[in-house]
Amino acid sequence: MPKFKNKKDKGSAEISTASLPDIIFMLLFFFMVTTVMRETPLKVKIDLPSATETIRLEDRSLLDYIYVGKPFDERFGTLEQIQLNDQFAELADIQTYVMNRRSEREARGEEAMIPSVTTVLKIDEGTKMGIISDIKSELREVQALKLNYSTLVRNE
Amino acid sequence: MARRESGEINAGSMADIAFLLLIFFLVTTTMDKDNGIMRQLPPPTPDDYVPPPVRERDVFKVLANANDQLLVEGNLMEIENLGDAVKQFYTNPEASEDLPQLQWMRKTDVQNNLDIAKANLRQAPNDNEARKNVKKWENKLKAVELLGDYQTLPGSAIISMQNNRGTSYNLYVQVQNELSVALNELRDELSLEKFSVKFSDLDPKNEQDKPKIIAIRQVYPQRVSEAEARSTGGG
Numbered sequence: 001m002p003k004f005k006n007k008k009d010k011g012s013a014e015i016s017t018a019s020l021p022d023i024i025f026m027l028l029f030f031f032m033v034t035t036v037m038r039e040t041p042l043k044v045k046i047d048l049p050s051a052t053e054t055i056r057l058e059d060r061s062l063l064d065y066i067y068v069g070k071p072f073d074e075r076f077g078t079l080e081q082i083q084l085n086d087q088f089a090e091l092a093d094i095q096t097y098v099m100n101r102r103s104e105r106e107a108r109g110e111e112a113m114i115p116s117v118t119t120v121l122k123i124d125e126g127t128k129m130g131i132i133s134d135i136k137s138e139l140r141e142v143q144a145l146k147l148n149y150s151t152l153v154r155n156e
Numbered sequence: 157m158a159r160r161e162s163g164e165i166n167a168g169s170m171a172d173i174a175f176l177l178l179i180f181f182l183v184t185t186t187m188d189k190d191n192g193i194m195r196q197l198p199p200p201t202p203d204d205y206v207p208p209p210v211r212e213r214d215v216f217k218v219l220a221n222a223n224d225q226l227l228v229e230g231n232l233m234e235i236e237n238l239g240d241a242v243k244q245f246y247t248n249p250e251a252s253e254d255l256p257q258l259q260w261m262r263k264t265d266v267q268n269n270l271d272i273a274k275a276n277l278r279q280a281p282n283d284n285e286a287r288k289n290v291k292k293w294e295n296k297l298k299a300v301e302l303l304g305d306y307q308t309l310p311g312s313a314i315i316s317m318q319n320n321r322g323t324s325y326n327l328y329v330q331v332q333n334e335l336s337v338a339l340n341e342l343r344d345e346l347s348l349e350k351f352s353v354k355f356s357d358l359d360p361k362n363e364q365d366k367p368k369i370i371a372i373r374q375v376y377p378q379r380v381s382e383a384e385a386r387s388t389g390g391g
Contacts, residue, residue: 130321
């Protein structure tokens, strides 16, 4: 038996660290939610134009994306390119892309949603209208008629 | 005998609290969503399709060339003035010969047309066109009941933007935006006058606002036609 008791022994009980993982998870989830994740890595540089009369798109499952811009990597060319999913595409691939997206939706049992699918065009503001008109006529061919010209929001 | 320690705090409920907070953030944080201008493309036309003849005065022509200059109804115009020109087109305040002749929608006429449309539908119950026609006149009747007799653009009147293949996308979006601005301002004005609330503040999910939105859309319909780009002119 020691004659002098250690003072530290008398201190208050240690704080339980059992909840630490929970707190960490909470922070993790918080950042997961607030960070906007890009569905596909962009291969083209896109500076969106700005507009005032915009509509906010709500349901991501009802959106198809088409990207148009100049490639980041100049080895892929210095002219505007179309990107579908995560790769460069030709004009002729657009119809296949829309059809694929449709059959994916059918496989998920969402046939009823197909008419309300919006095609979002994310296009660099410097792009010439020629290629965009070509894209639009491709979309018309496959009856993908709802369009959204993606823009930044500008306040007047 | 063991020394009495102060009881450890029960951490079992910590996870619940954490989840509660997590759900709170999930609900309150809004993700940065995509914004943009909505447009509807016309359905594909068969090769032998001949567009119906339109009167020159019923078409509001916006032409854009490869140098991003605008030619509106034959006059060189800055984009700032486009909105006013569109408003003139919709309202034709001086009954000009160059702008569309507005049609009066009166309750008796609308009712008659609705009856005719319904009779047609009874004769051909599976005809989609006939069903659409009934729907169209039903909407017009609702509009007349809410707003009283009104004047609107004839069915053939359209705003047509034609651009060169070299026109920049930015200019295209700005023109589309200006067209929407002008239309929304007209709708806001009418809505303020009739319902003392802005059109943009009407809620499409609200049962009371829904007929108001439909009615105002009848008076000032969205009439932008998405024509294909041409390679002629300043290419």
